[in-house]
Amino acid sequence: MNRLPLKVIGIVVAVILVVSLAPFGTVxxxxxxxxxxxGSPGSEVLSEGIHFRIPLAQKLNLVNVSIQKGEGDGDAASRDLQTVHTRVALxxxxxxxxxxxxxxxxxxxPGTRIIIPSVQEAVKAVTARFTAEELIAKRTDVRDQIVAQLRERLARHGIVVDEFSIVNFxxxxxxxxxIEAKTTAEQLKLKAERDLLRIEVEAKQRVAQARAEAESLAIQRQQVTPELIRLREMENQRQAIEKWDGKLPNVSGGAIPFINVNGAK
Known part of the structure; x- marks a missing residue:
């Protein structure tokens, strides 16, 4: 009767030992x-899944190989000795x-051991190649040069740079x-140049219009001939006759006075 409880106790103890000693690990x-x-690492990289190990002697350590993100700030000096505070993301x-x-x-x-120092060094080295204004105008070139340095340095330690961006300068x-004053001055200069161009265009338009009007008058003067003058006089006389109501004007004066027809008997 006592043997059954002993077997159960033995099984429970065995299970506890197996669980506590954990002869397997999961990646x-x-x-x-x-x-x-x-404590001495082996030469084989273990893939995802279950792997057996020798209890107490071996330990399964995990290394994160998924894409990770890091952000940081740092100060550097530009080529023209301006202090630049940079925020980057990697x-x-x-x-x-x-x-x-x-x-x-x-x-x-890897983050604290090699990535953060490498990013700081690359940012400072590349920033020193550009003036402060160039850092703004050539932001893409700055980023590409930083990425090139990072990839070369981190590749030696088995780390791949997936994306790098300059969040802010x-x-x-x-x-x-x-910079704001310079931008304002450039905008005013552009406006003045546009106004000057507009004035020049308007002046050329007025000159062209005046020239066209002068040429039109000259052509009209060339077309005025004695025959045209006589034709215009005849046309005016015809229009006057058409408008005459048949009454002679009731006026007198001059060497030959008009006869007052209305007053004749």
């Missing part, structure tokens, strides 16, 4: 596993095949005011 999605034996991931390298050489902390207050 979840987006990770790779590095098995260490008494998307990166660990190459799955380099999981052991990242675990062993970077302590499985901030300058000193005096520099911002100088």
């Amino acid at each position: 979840p999605a987006g990770h790779r596993g590095v098995m260490t034996t008494f 998307n990166y991931h660990v190459q799955p095949s380099a999981a052991i390298t990242v675990f062993r050489d970077l302590g499985n902390e 901030n300058f000193s207050r005096s520099f911002n005011e100088a």
Whole structure:
């Protein structure tokens, strides 16, 4: 009768030992596993899934190989010695095949060990190549040069740069005011140039109109001939006759006075 409880107790103890010793480990999605034996990493990168290990002697360590995002701020100096405060964002991931390298050489902390210092160094080095105004006008070139430096440096540690962006450039207050004043002056200059061009166009239009009117008058004068004058006189006489009501004017004066027909008997 006592043997049954002993068997149950033995099974329970065995289960507890198995669970506590955990002779297996799981690598979840987006990770790779590095098995260490008494702290020494093995040479095989373990893929996602269940992997057996020797209890107490081996430990399954996880390395994140999914895309991760980091943002940071930093100060640098431009080529014209302007202080530039830059905020950047970086998307990166660990190459799955380099999981052991990242675990062993970077302590499985690539963000703090290599990425942040590399970003700061690249931003400072590239910013020093441009003036403050060029950093604004050539923002794409600045970003491309920073990315090129980062990819070269991080690739040696098994890290891939997926995306990099410059979130913002901030300058000193005096520099911002100088830029604003320059922009305003350029806008006023453009407006003055447009006004001058408009005035020139309008003047040319008036000259062209006056020239056309003068040419029209000259042509009309050339077309006036004695025959045309006589024709116009005849036309005026015809129009006067058509308008005459048959009454002679009741006036007198001159060498030959008009006869007052109305008063004749």
